[in-house]
Amino acid sequence: MSGTTRMSGPGTRPGPMPSPAGRVDGQVTLPRVVASEWSKLWSLRSTPLVILVAMLAMVAFGAIIGHNTRHPGGLDPEDVVASGPLQGYYLGQLLVGSLGVLVVSGEYSSGMIRATFAAVPRRLPVLVAKLLVFAVVVMIAMVAAAVAAFFVAQAFLSGYRPTYSLSDPDVLRVVVGTGVYLTLIGLLGGAIGWIVRSTPGALVMLFGVILVLPVLLLLFHGAWAQHASAWLPTGAGAAFSTSLRTPDSLAPWTGLAVMVAWVVAAYGIAAVLLHRRDA
């Protein structure tokens, strides 16, 4: 310990605390908390890894689906439409949703959140900064992955059956929409992470909402169940991220608004709990 001998000499004034180099005002501002969260996101190996795996999964699914649907005879309509090659979203949402949970719950399980709140006692800026950083990074990555998956599939299809172009009606919407959908699922995971705080609990809740709830509603045969299903985050998301529509489907922009409303509501609950609870 190079610093210890110098300090322990008897009679000498210890002076253990060199003043910070340069003037530091030390004020906490939202941009600074954003910079902190940005640094946190990239300083763990798992974050870029999960994002990369999700992107690769999207593109791989695009390639496989493209390859397998070269001959359209006897195929499900959902595989043939423009959003067909984007079905990697199903795996992607599990990865991105889990990442959203872990970015928050990982801090609770490690205790990092206490160190963070000691630095930012008002807490809310941490929630906002995490949301912003995650949204920007995941949105860019997932939109890029959806675009790549789309083009890879068209490359496989070209020469076999008519291909889609981004300029065809609604195609850009479903491709970008899939990236947006995945981002919103990730943000929903983040909000649930803030609310539940424990990783397993938050993962169960997220998967319950995106995987179990829609299936559960299918068990009911009433028209209300189908109708309700369209208003779930997943149903509302499908309205703007897939080309196929059912009679219950919301209009694309309505679907986007509904899904955003879910995420906003979840963050509203998270913010209130964050303010009220002990950390």
Next chain:
Amino acid sequence: MIEARSLTKRYGAKLAVDDLTFSVRPGIVTGFLGPNGAGKSTTMRMMVGLDRPTSGSVRVNGRAPHAHAAPLHEVGALLEARAVHPGRSARNHLRALALTSGIGRSRVDQVLQLVGLADVADKRVGSFSLGMGQRLGVAAALLGDPATLILDEPINGLDLDGIRWIRSLLKGLAAEGRTVFLSSHLMAEMAVTADHVIVVGRGRLLRDQPMTEFIDDARVETVRVRASAIGPLARLLEGAGAAVEVDGEVMTVEGLSSDRIGTLAAGAQIVVLELSPQSASLEDAYLALTRESVDFRVDDHDGRVVRDADLSDDEGAA
């Protein structure tokens, strides 16, 4: 400067912190002593704003914990050894905290150097020993060049070298005019580190005095006495103003010298079989002070750990 006013924290039926009022002054090291479960950590968490008081208030440098514009510059805290993501390097951990307050890279390097972690700054924290984790926690506390330091059991996990290091570090920080408040459950360590001591037990304030005074008070002289007629002698000594504790054939007398006890016994024609002055250690005094308030103790009969609050009806039950 830390000021707790009627600070109270209740978790369900359990009163963790019970109406604590005290001040921690700048320029000295103040020790916060108490057995495990006495409410030290909860009190410190309220000082940093992690826990909200059920009632009462705590102000650090004159403001509530949430009211600081530059929190890291006001309060540096070490609250748990591992408030760190194990997958992050020490440097990146400090960097993330520093960024919240606009603290630059050079300051991060400076505190890493100061706590002796410069060589392992880029290693993942998950591979750190407990002592290294404590040093990292101290580095995080020092990041913002804070006026007040709040350290919960900083000595835990440190080797002898580390303990000496932190002792001189804290004394130096106090000498610079900072407020230094650290908790421990080890009396002996506090006696050499702290200038002032605040003792709590079961959430209640037991002592708030200069360490020298605490040590003087602790230097209790008692006399161990065996005698032919223990009962009558006990009553006689009590009549003379002593505190007497009879345990079978032996009694412990406090408040009278052995000379006086011998003289009194002779006057009453009681044969004294043994008369030996005892000097209690600081540790004994501390244990005696907090014994009543130990939250968990081992039941002598069957070795089970029982919760005192469950046994007495005046405690805990809401």
